[in-house]
Amino acid sequence: MSQISLHAEGISDVTIIPNIFIDQFMPSANGAYVKVYLYLLRCYSGNFTELSVSSIADRLENTEKDILRALNYWEKMNILRLTRNSQKEITSIHLMDLHTMSNKPQQLPDFDSELDEIAVSIHTDSKPASRKSYSAERIAQLTNNDEIKWAMHIVEIYLDRPLKPMDLQLILYLYEELHFSAELIMYLYEYCVSKGKKNAAYIEAVALTWAEEGIDTEEKAKTATASYNDHFNTVNRAFGLNRAPGQIERQYITKWVEVFGFSDEIIKEACDRTILRTQKPDFKYTDKILETWFKKDVKSTADIARLDEEFSKGSKNQNNKVTPMSKPATNKFNQFPQRTYTAQDYEELERKLLNKGF
Structure with a gap:
């Protein structure tokens, strides 16, 4: 860029x-x-x-x-x-x-057909895929279904407005193509609206993620959303945050849970160590800790304790290691060949000193 x-x-x-x-x-x-x-x-x-x-x-x-x-x-x-x-x-x-500028209000463009939010679900950044459009005849056929009628009525209540044509297209797509039950469709809208997301593209992205993960019942959806809310709450409490995680923060948490497969207990331990060492909620620092543990095959807090002990022993051994005496340096003086003296040499040296009057 x-x-x-x-x-x-x-x-x-x-x-x-x-x-x-x-x-x-x-x-x-x-x-x-x-x-x-x-x-x-x-x-x-x-x-x-x-x-x-x-x-x-x-x-x-x-x-x-x-x-x-x-x-x-x-x-x-x-x-x-x-x-x-x-x-x-x-x-x-x-x-x-x-x-x-003029005080006359501007004509706002219609963004219902655009992705005006980051279309993310609780797990990934799935983007809505292209899907077919239903004809008026097909819409009339499907909306005669009592289940669909009831789901449409509940969705209208959640959205707090009459359904638009694109809303109908999405609901029918969820029912026909993704095979969502009426109960799951209603919970999908309930979940998204509870997060302040009424945009159709966002709702579709969440639905696609659920479909990819095999979430095909209301019970499975509630279990999945509750599970991830627990993960987010664990990190928030450890970091002392009183807000929902941001997009990048959610990606980190998702990585720790889905890619690394760590439990909330291990994630909390990494968050606690981050606060102790950096004095702030640093997701990047926590990610480095967890990545190291993942590479060392950590599965429990007992594994973390084992790594800490190994590190401590390694540090002590390093500090207690005796440095061997180095070989005396070679220079021009100790390279000089040493002379060997005999008894006769000493007698001759003594005679010379006496003759000089010492």
């Missing part, structure tokens, strides 16, 4: 959010999009004028596609202007002066 230069009009050197943005743009915008715009304001006010899509994604714990989607949204809303190179990469972002 190329570097992006950031420019603005009518924005001071402190992070000020124009009232027109709060009054006219924020209420109808996706929360993730609002975060991107606020971060751009902060970058400009802090003179962080050189940035990239990937740096914004890392800072906001989002994907690059989601950042691009947010930037395109605000460009359509005319509150920023994007400049692109021949490869269609964004090279500059120009924040517009909202005070010069």
